[in-house]
Amino acid sequence: WKTKEYYRNKIKRISEKTKISEIYIARKIIEICKNNEGKKSHTGYYLIDNGIDDLYKELKIKNKVSPKSKTKVKQYLSLIVAFTVILSIIISNLLTFLTKSEKIALFIILLIPCSEIIIQIIQFILSKTVNPKLIPKMDYQKGIPKEQATMVVIPTIVKSKEKVIELTRKLEVYYIANKSENLYFTLLGDCSESSKEEELYDKEVIKEGKKQIERLNKKYSKDNKDNKIFNFIYRKRIWNEKEESYLGWERKRGMLNQLNEYLLGNIANPFLYNSIEKIPQIKYIITLDADTDLVLNTAQELVGAMAHILNKPIIDQKKNVVIEGYGIMQPRVGINLDISLKTIFTKIFAGAGGIDNYTNAISDIYQDNFKEGIFTGKGIYDLRVFSKVLSKEIPENTVLSHDLLEGCYLRCGLVSDIVLMDGYPTKYTSFTNRLSRWIRGDWQITNWLKSRKLNLLSKYKIRDNLRRSLLEISIIVVAIYVTILGYIYQISVKGLLILISLIVIISQILELINKCICKKDGEQRQKTFAPQISGIKGIILRAIITLGCLPYKSYVSLKSILKTIYRKNISKKHLLEWMTSEEAEKQSKTDVFSYYKQMAISWIFGIITIILNVYNFNIKNIFGVLLGILWVLIPFIMCEISKETKKKTPIETLSNENKQYL
Numbered sequence: 001w002k003t004k005e006y007y008r009n010k011i012k013r014i015s016e017k018t019k020i021s022e023i024y025i026a027r028k029i030i031e032i033c034k035n036n037e038g039k040k041s042h043t044g045y046y047l048i049d050n051g052i053d054d055l056y057k058e059l060k061i062k063n064k065v066s067p068k069s070k071t072k073v074k075q076y077l078s079l080i081v082a083f084t085v086i087l088s089i090i091i092s093n094l095l096t097f098l099t100k101s102e103k104i105a106l107f108i109i110l111l112i113p114c115s116e117i118i119i120q121i122i123q124f125i126l127s128k129t130v131n132p133k134l135i136p137k138m139d140y141q142k143g144i145p146k147e148q149a150t151m152v153v154i155p156t157i158v159k160s161k162e163k164v165i166e167l168t169r170k171l172e173v174y175y176i177a178n179k180s181e182n183l184y185f186t187l188l189g190d191c192s193e194s195s196k197e198e199e200l201y202d203k204e205v206i207k208e209g210k211k212q213i214e215r216l217n218k219k220y221s222k223d224n225k226d227n228k229i230f231n232f233i234y235r236k237r238i239w240n241e242k243e244e245s246y247l248g249w250e251r252k253r254g255m256l257n258q259l260n261e262y263l264l265g266n267i268a269n270p271f272l273y274n275s276i277e278k279i280p281q282i283k284y285i286i287t288l289d290a291d292t293d294l295v296l297n298t299a300q301e302l303v304g305a306m307a308h309i310l311n312k313p314i315i316d317q318k319k320n321v322v323i324e325g326y327g328i329m330q331p332r333v334g335i336n337l338d339i340s341l342k343t344i345f346t347k348i349f350a351g352a353g354g355i356d357n358y359t360n361a362i363s364d365i366y367q368d369n370f371k372e373g374i375f376t377g378k379g380i381y382d383l384r385v386f387s388k389v390l391s392k393e394i395p396e397n398t399v400l401s402h403d404l405l406e407g408c409y410l411r412c413g414l415v416s417d418i419v420l421m422d423g424y425p426t427k428y429t430s431f432t433n434r435l436s437r438w439i440r441g442d443w444q445i446t447n448w449l450k451s452r453k454l455n456l457l458s459k460y461k462i463r464d465n466l467r468r469s470l471l472e473i474s475i476i477v478v479a480i481y482v483t484i485l486g487y488i489y490q491i492s493v494k495g496l497l498i499l500i501s502l503i504v505i506i507s508q509i510l511e512l513i514n515k516c517i518c519k520k521d522g523e524q525r526q527k528t529f530a531p532q533i534s535g536i537k538g539i540i541l542r543a544i545i546t547l548g549c550l551p552y553k554s555y556v557s558l559k560s561i562l563k564t565i566y567r568k569n570i571s572k573k574h575l576l577e578w579m580t581s582e583e584a585e586k587q588s589k590t591d592v593f594s595y596y597k598q599m600a601i602s603w604i605f606g607i608i609t610i611i612l613n614v615y616n617f618n619i620k621n622i623f624g625v626l627l628g629i630l631w632v633l634i635p636f637i638m639c640e641i642s643k644e645t646k647k648k649t650p651i652e653t654l655s656n657e658n659k660q661y662l
Contacts, residue, residue: 002417003044003136003308010047018061028058042309044136049310069370073457076369080118087114094496095482097489109481112467112474113503119464120506123365128518133368135311135329135415137304140180144300148307149182150380151263151282152299155255156290157580158189158234159201161208167290168212171230175220178299184280186231187213190255191272193247197237206234206273213275227280233259236272242397242573251576253394253402256287260387286380291423291581293336301418302380305329311413313385319453320389327389327410328381330373331418342426344641347533348541349431350424364414370457373414375407378422386410398568400576401441404465405448408458423581427642428549429588429598432556434581439469439560444568444575469561472554475504483612498623504550508543515539545641547627548634551605588642595639606631 011029015022032054033041045051056063067075091114092098092107144150152174158164164187171185189209191202209232216230235255237246248255261267262274263282284306286299305311306329313327340350367373389409394402406412425431442465449459478500486493502509515536533541567575579587589595596603609628613621 001139002134006134006136007044007047014047014055018056018059020059020061025055025059029055032058039309039312044308044310048133048136069372070456073370073455073460076122077456077460079122080115083118083122084111084115087118091496091499095485095491095493097491098485102485106478106481106485109474109478112470113478113500115467116471116503117506120510124510124514126365126369130368132364132416133371134417135305135326135413136308137301137415138307140300140304140307141297144180144182144303146182146281148283148303149184149281150284150286150299150303151184151186151280152178152286152288152294153186153188153256153259154288154290154292155188155252155259156190157192158187158205158209159192161201161204164189164205164208164212164232168209168216168230168232170290170293172216172220174294174299175216175229177296178294180300183299184227184229184231184282186233186259186276188255188259189232189234190248190251191235191237191246193243193245194237195245197239197246202234202272209234209273210275227278228275231275232273233271233275234273236270240397240576243576244573247576250396251400251578253399256285257391260285260383261391263383264387266387282383284380285383285386288378288420289422289581291336292333292378293421295419295421298331298418298420302329302331302415305413305415305418306380306382313382313411315385315389320393321409321453322385322389322411325411326413327385328375328379328407329413329415330375330379330407331420332414332416333376333378333422334419335424336421339424339426341645343644344533345428345431345638346424346426348538348545348641364416366457366461367414367416371413372457373407373412374461375403375410375412377403378420379412381406381410397575399441399444400578401438401444404442404461405445408448408454408461425581426585426644427588427590428638429595429642430581430584432553433579433584433588435553436556436560437578439557440564440577442466442469443561443564469557472504472550473558473561475500476551476554494621494624501547501550501623501627505543505546508539508546512536512539512543544630545634545637548630548637549602551631552599552602552634555601590639590643592636592639595635599635599638602634603632606634 011022011025014020014025018025029043029046032046032051033043039045039049040051046055053063053065088107088110091110092103095103095106098106140148152171154167154170156167158167167187171187175183175185187209189205192199213228213230213232217228221229235248235258238249239246240249250257258267258270262269262271263279265279284303286294286302288294306326310325311329312325313322314324315321315327316323335346335350340346364373386406390406393409394405399405425434442462445462446466448454449462451459479497482493482496482500564575567573606628609624609631613624613628
């Protein structure tokens with residue numbers, strides 16, 4: 001119904017614009033469709049796709065020809081580059097006493113911070129002026145057809161029978177929430193990294209996996225004896241010279257590749273244990289993380305989106321990449337309600353957890369303007385297209401974070417009106433561990449910037465990730481450089497330092513502007529029973545914490561970048577180093593001493609900043625002193641807000657006097 005409503009609203013807008021009857025427009029579209037084949041025989045092609053100009057031509061109405069996505073990308077990038085250069089020139093010339101070479105040096109190191117301001121402002125304006133684009137879908141709520149048979153998989157490391165029980169229960173919940181014919185569920189268990197080829201718990205894991213899958217199939221697969229609904233797979237370890245240990249081939253990427261090729265019949269069974277007896281004819285794969293929830297009817301909606309004729313992937317036979325339609329789709333990802341309320345850290349940064357009852361398409365810069373989204377590892381892909389395009393595209397032992405590349409090669413579509421629920425790091429240390437892994441992954445794929453297969457937008461996505469990983473580092477570098485110049489020339493540079501510091505919280509500043517100025521008429525503050533930290537209070541707290549974590553975040557980024565450059569160009573080893581989010585959570589310490597030890601760079605920077613500002617103190621130095629104090633206190637603050645909020649029982653809320661009385 002969402003797609004039909006989207007079409008009707010589009011016809012309504014065309015009618016209002018052209019003063020032509022809606023019925024006449026609808027009949028004209030049907031008339032055009034009857035004279036064409038394939039995508040061009042579908043009504044949606046003339047309403048929301050490339051056929052819109054053809055429709056106006058048939059209506060004999062002059063319409064401004066819509067620029068192609070490629071042209072839009074060039075315009076978008078040109079705006080960013082031009083305004084970034086202009087802003088950098090303006091700021092570097094604020095210090096009029098500098099020599100020409102000093103101004104040039106300042107201009108260069110200001111480029112990344114200035115680009116952040118420009119990109120945030122452009123994206124803010126676009127989000128307010130461009131309507132969200134809905135991806136059309138087929139209605140499969142009554143059941144997925146045999147031709148669109150789909151397998152839901154959870155690829156994850158499994159090290160104990162307890163973990164197997166937990167994940168198979170998840171599969172059961174997924175099945176109950178997404179009951180449909182031709183929908184299968186598989187726990188794709190990966191072996192852990194080890195110094196031995198076999199571990200003692202391998203047999204225990206396989207035994208428990210077999211037991212749980214048999215239980216589920218006995219319970220739910222009575223009418224489908226040929227193709228079991230539930231399956232369990234466990235991988236074998238192989239020696240990896242580069243990682244100097246035994247592990248599953250190519251980790252998660254290898255796991256999915258092996259499953260793809262096995263389901264297509266291209267390879268024999270490569271797994272240590274595999275419960276799939278008869279291979280079903282699978283069209284799509286829905287891949288989820290261990291902490292991701294497949295909510296009610298989401299599977300049917302994702303399959304419906306992939307199966308729609310307007311989204312059918314078309315491959316460029318020369319480049320072997322998807323150039324039209326979508327080979328992979330990324331739904332919107334929300335945060336689980338229980339996770340978002342677990343600690344003060346998640347209450348501040350994970351937003352309002354859970355899902356809204358009336359999920360609508362939301363604005364996304366890439367999808368709304370260029371008809372492409374970014375794949376983040378949780379979504380649906382076309383099995384055969386994935387195999388054809390990517391089976392031999394990425395060299396072994398080179399790439400840890402493969403999601404972005406897969407989205408670029410397969411052309412990812414963002415279905416923002418479909419939501420998956422996901423976890424979120426509950427501690428700041430586990431959050432930075434995840435950030436470090438992402439940055440290492442981003443710097444591993446720099447070679448693809450030279451690729452002739454990827455389009456301009458795909459290369460920009462890679463460059464933008466690199467730019468963002470350098471943002472905090474560049475802000476610290478600019479601050480140090482400006483401070484040194486100020487002491488050399490004995491001139492106050494406090495105003496410029498404050499401006500540079502505010503760049504790191506530009507997103508919170510725009511969020512605050514949006515909250516205060518862009519409020520809709522009659523909009524009232526929502527009341528909620530959940531103890532979330534949102535609104536203006538949440539924005540201010542996020543800004544303070546983001547500013548406070550600036551030195552440590554820049555240290556984490558720099559360490560990750562240098563580590564990747566060394567491993568990629570010198571040692572050629574340990575590029576697949578990885579830790580699950582669950583293990584990162586378990587290993588994260590929550591005592592104050594550990595936080596001060598880990599975040600030493602913050603309080604060192606804080607002490608130096610306080611000393612520099614207290615020396616020759618005046619009212620202009622107050623911001624520097626406060627910032628220094630914040631940097632000294634930030635390890636303690638992050639430690640406290642990362643502690644789990646314990647719920648008190650009704651008895652615990654009573655005073656001792658009341659307890660005695662009772």
